Amino acid sequence: MPTPLSQIFHLYSRLGFGISYAEAKLLQQKTLTEIVNNLIVSSSIPTYLNDIKKEDIPNRKDAMEEGMNKKEFQQLVNEKLQELNIAWVKKIISTKSNLVEKQTLFWHNHFACRIRDPFAMQELNNIHRKFAFGSFRDLLVEVSKSPAMILYLNNQQNKKQHPNENFAREVMELFTLGRGNYTENDIKEAARAFTGWTINKDTRDFEFKEKQHDADEKIIFNQKGNFGGEDVINMLISNKQTAYYITKKMYKYYVNETINEERVKQLADFYYQNQYNTGALIKKIVTSAWFFDGENMGCNIKSxxxxxxxxxxxxxxxxxxxxxxxxxxxxxxxxxxxxxxxxxxxxxxxxxxxxxxxxxxxxxxxxxxxxxxxxxxxxxxxxxxxxxxxxxxxxxxxxxxxxxxxxxxxxxxxxxxxxxxxxxxxxxxxxxxxxxxxxxxxxxxxxxxxxxxxxxxx
Amino acid sequence: MNRRNFIKTSSLASGYFMLPGFLKPLQNIVTLPAQKNLVVIQFSGGNDWLNTIVPFNNDLYFKKRPHIGLKNDKITLLEKDLALNNVLLPIKEFYDNGELSIVNNVGYPNPDRSHFRSMDIWHTASDSNQILQSGWLGRYLDTSCKFSYEAIEVDNYLSLALKGKTLNGLAVKNINQLYKEVKTPYFNDLVSVINDDILSEDNQGYLYKTLIETQSSVGYIYEKNKIISNNFTYPNTEIGNQLKNIANFISSEITTKVYYVSLGGFDTHAGQVDKQNKVLSQYAEAVATFIKNLKELNKWDDTLIFTFSEFGRRVEENASTGTDHGTAGNVFLFGKNLKKKGIVNQAPDLTNLDNGDLKYSVDFRSIYKDILQNWLQTDATKIVSANVNPFDII
Structure with a gap:
């Protein structure tokens, strides 16, 4: 039984970036299940962006010492950021792994980051790609330890003597729970837990600096303990609200900007029970009968x-x-x-x-x-x-x-x-x-x- | 305005501009009374007001800010133990001649230290724990205007502040480019067959509604603006260019009441002084030029400039010679006939802090109400629901 073209177009617009008429016609002979499985399988082994090399961009101080002036350095960074942008767009245009790029784009927006370090930005993007279908918890840990996010949310300045709350706030407000599900005190205390998560100046990799870490007792979400950063992440993950917050965003992205509260709740339960396996959630969404309902087709605005x-x-x-x-x-x-x-x-x-x-x-x-x-x-x-x-x-x-x-x-x-x-x-x-x-x-x-x-x- | 009326008026407007010149009697008959303009300049990122209007006579200021506190050679005395960051000297002449009001300690109850949330609160004029989907100037459009071009944001994007429930403002970065884009037979064809039965509430309806509004608004602004030549020299910065565009719009006598621009770069968590000084000086130079230009154009009497940021910053500097997100701050009002001039209220109290942050004493919505009521001459209570009295300096 051939698959209707309208379903193929819908599927490829949501799980990919559109499809030509010629390609869609070829797919028609397959069943819907086969097409969906193909989309998932073809995305199972992602290839990474590697256009920007670490050594392309000296750190600012070294560059200045080597006689580069401020403007030249800025220019270099600009060029590399542009190169990175173009590399990804080219990849999205040409990829056969539609779904992995689609989900990478979702994480790119969810873990929005903007710093003037092209290599760190590329590596964060690769983290989003690596964990596109994996566990959200692992993704969150990797993102939190990524030099890009540490720089962007000032965690290299988050030290025992002077906690900087920027990361602790955003990890709750934007990355996991959403507003209204934590207190100002939770943020203050969580910031202490993330002290010492920083970047090694020479390697420019993540480094945990014990000296800067506040190992004393904290009270976070009414729990008392000598918590560290990963403990806070685990608390955020064990809170069902996180599953709901992510699922709701995914539903808007893959299904309909206007949410169906009942469905989102069911999907959030599913996501939570499946240990935040994002691939499983996507599969659950696209194999639901309502995915092809008329009201869910052509209803969203293309980014x-x-x-x-x-x-x-x-x-x-x-x-x-x-x-x-x-x-x-x-x-x-x-x-x-x-x-x-x-x-x-x-x-x-x-x-x-x-x-x-x-x-x-x-x-x-x-x-x-x-x-x-x-x-x-x-x-x-x-x-x-x-x-x-x-x-x-x-x-x-x-x-x-x-x-x-x-x-x-x-x-x-x-x-x-x-x-x-x-x-x-x-x-x-x-x-x-x-x-x-x-x-x-x-x-x-x-x-x-x-x-x-x-x-x-x- | 309901949808049906909107379509009638806006398609009337678009049809109007397709008429040849001699068939446009209205243009000659209608001479409007001098119209009031509001220009809003937003500092995005949370400006550190304590290094803008500096409480230099307070020991606590230097105690809390050993590295970033501005010393005597970097500031110029105003009054009440407050001094101006020298990078703002271009605007001092307006302070001196009574065309600038500086309000201290502006904020709101239960301040939120998130950029997005606090900016939303300022944009929507909501309470701290209340979510509103429309902006205060958008609701001004809803209640008091007919066309989206009556509030223009000089940008590629439209801020929430200018989004109403039924009417949105218009984002115009470059009117000439925009005009070329709407002036094609294809657009005319599409607009010609649309009537209100297509304007459903979904995204499809939204796209067409945007299309109609844009076509009529852009045509109007372009026609008025194209005869303007403004040789006044502005600083070659983005804010300079934006304010020059606004000066041109104002002198073209379009019926736009609100202009909106934002200036970024204020989120100074690290290495603050140079970063902040750079943007503040761009602001001061551009605003000073703008006001002089408006004076020359004879439009200054009808213009009010309002500057705000989503929050001030923490009193104590952080370990990276920056400051973290704080609460209350200043607002600036520039205008000809301000009731209270100069520094209009108490300097910030650095001894009585809330968790290391300044306490507000003036609710920003009382300033909004003042602007709406006494400058834009509309019923502010329909736009700002907060139970505060107009601040009464305009």
């Missing part, structure tokens, strides 16, 4: 990455200048490795304002058909307050081979094309208006379809 990567994959866009993709992410409101703050990108409707919606609607003709588009030229330092905006009107240096696309969609009627490219159908009036232009060729029709607001729905 800028889903939008950009989806378009690139669906039309096999060749980029001759990947810096373009780096800049476009920023213009669309989501630049990988540059989250707005530790809470990550708020997502959903908040990705859409007047500017970003218009850009989404203009991009297809620019990327797929070489029409001109204004793109901010200056691309180096997103942290630089003194940035200038220089706009140039230029072609986007992309290429699309339309021949196979037109071949495989040959003879398909407008209504059928709509179903191939959109996960949510436009209202009849809109369809009729676009259809009424009978002079349109096949290519122009496709371009119009993917320029519709509905192309932003997943």
């Amino acid at each position: 800028p990455i889903d939008y950009l990567v989806g378009l690139s994959r669906q039309f096999s866009i060749t980029y001759s200048n990947y810096k373009l993709i780096f800049q476009l992410q920023r213009n669309l409101g989501m630049q990988l490795f540059f989250p707005p703050n530790v809470a990550g990108w708020p997502g959903g409707k908040l990705f859409i304002d007047s500017s970003t919606l218009l850009l989404r609607m203009k991009l297809p003709s620019a990327l797929l058909n070489n029409s001109e588009l204004e793109v901010a030229e200056k691309i180096d330092d997103p942290d630089d307050q003194a940035k200038e905006y220089i706009f140039t009107n230029k072609k986007l240096e992309t290429e699309v081979n339309w021949t196979p696309i037109l071949e495989e969609t040959k003879g398909l009627e407008f209504d059928k094309l709509l179903k191939i490219y959109l996960l949510k159908q436009p209202l009849l009036k809109v369809i009729n208006k676009i259809k009424s232009d009978t002079a349109l060729g096949q290519k122009e029709m496709i371009l119009k379809i993917v320029s519709l607001p509905e192309y932003s729905l997943a």
Whole structure:
């Protein structure tokens, strides 16, 4: 029994970054279970980002001593961060391990981090990838010990004599429990437990400095003990609220921004009972009958990455200048490795304002058909307050081979094309208006379809 | 405004701008009374106000801040034992001539030290333990305006502060770019067939609603703005460029009442002094230029500038010559006819702290109410529910 195309498109938009019509047609002969299993199996052995080498970036002090000036050093960091960003985007566009990159992106947003250390940022990203489907507890431990997060949340300054609460606060508020499930005192005491979790200056790896650690008694979540950092993490994990908090976020990501409280609770129980095995939770979600319910299809707003990567994959866009993709992410409101703050990108409707919606609607003709588009030229330092905006009107240096696309969609009627490219159908009036232009060729029709607001729905 | 009315008015507006010039009698007939403008400048990250308006005469200040405390050569005396960080000297002339009010100890009960939460509280004007989904200026749009362009954020993103329940403000980083994007036959086609039956509450409806609003608003601003040429030289910083854009909008006499910008870089957990001074000096130079420009344009009398941050920072410095998240802080109000000028209330009390943090004495929502009631001339109680009286300095 062939699988309906609509289900394949839905599945690949949620568990991946979209699929071309040709690939979707090939999959049709398989059963839904086979397709789901393929998606999971093909993601089981991730490959890691390794474009940035530790030795590429000397630490700042060494660089200065070797005669590099401040500006040159900044420039180097900027270039490497951009290189890292592009490496990941390229990977997401070309990967066959759809699901692992999709879940890595989830963790990238959940454990949002933004520091000017490209190697540390890459390694944090690899942690997200390594534990994408693994135990959330192990992931949390690794993230908490990652130099990137230690730097970002000031834990290298968290010492017995002067505790710094930044990490302790965010680990509860954003990484595990969510607001309202801890007290200010829990934070103060937990900060003490994480004292001494720092970075070795020479190796730039994690180091536990016993001298800086406060080994005295603490009271956290009404428990008394000489707790250390891992003890706090275990307490957070044993609190069911953590399972609920993560599951709710996963449900919004994979199923529907509007949650079904009953389902989320059941899934959270499942996640908790399965020792926070994230892969098991994803499988549970996609094999639930309601996953393909009409109300869960085409209901979410694509993130800028889903939008950009989806378009690139669906039309096999060749980029001759990947810096373009780096800049476009920023213009669309989501630049990988540059989250707005530790809470990550708020997502959903908040990705859409007047500017970003218009850009989404203009991009297809620019990327797929070489029409001109204004793109901010200056691309180096997103942290630089003194940035200038220089706009140039230029072609986007992309290429699309339309021949196979037109071949495989040959003879398909407008209504059928709509179903191939959109996960949510436009209202009849809109369809009729676009259809009424009978002079349109096949290519122009496709371009119009993917320029519709509905192309932003997943 | 309900949806039906919104569509009627906004499609009227978009149709209006497609008319050739000679068919636009309204433009000539309607001469509006001098309109009040509010410019909000947000310091993102939690500004260390104690190193901004410095209690230099208080021994505790240096005791708690042996490394980052600003010594005499870095500050300039104002009054009441408070001094100005010298990087802010460009704005001192407005203090001297009574066009700046500095309010001390502004905060709210049960302060939250998380950036996001505290910023949300300031954006939504909620209580500390209350979650609101709309911003105070968004609700001003809801209750007192018709179009999204009546509140403009000069940025790529729209802050929660400008998101209402029924109407959102408009994010305009670059009006010329934006105009080109909306002015295509394809957009016109789409907008021409949409009416309110498509505007469901789901994401699809939201996308189309955004599209309609944008088209009509952008067309309006662009038409008004394109004839403006402003040769005033601004500092070449992001905040400088943003304020120059606002000066242009104001001089174009669009009916926008609220302008919003934010300036980042205030989360100074480590190595604070240089970092903070850099952003504060960018702010001061840009604001001073902006005010001079508005004076030259004859728009200063109708403009109020409000500056805030989501919280101040802890009184005691941390071990990394920075400061951690704190509570109460200052707000700045620049304007022509302020009722109280200069430093308007008691300097912060460094002896009476709450867990190492300053106690607030002025609820920020009383300042919001003052702005809404006495500057934007609207019913503040419909927008800010907190039971506080307007601060009464405007």
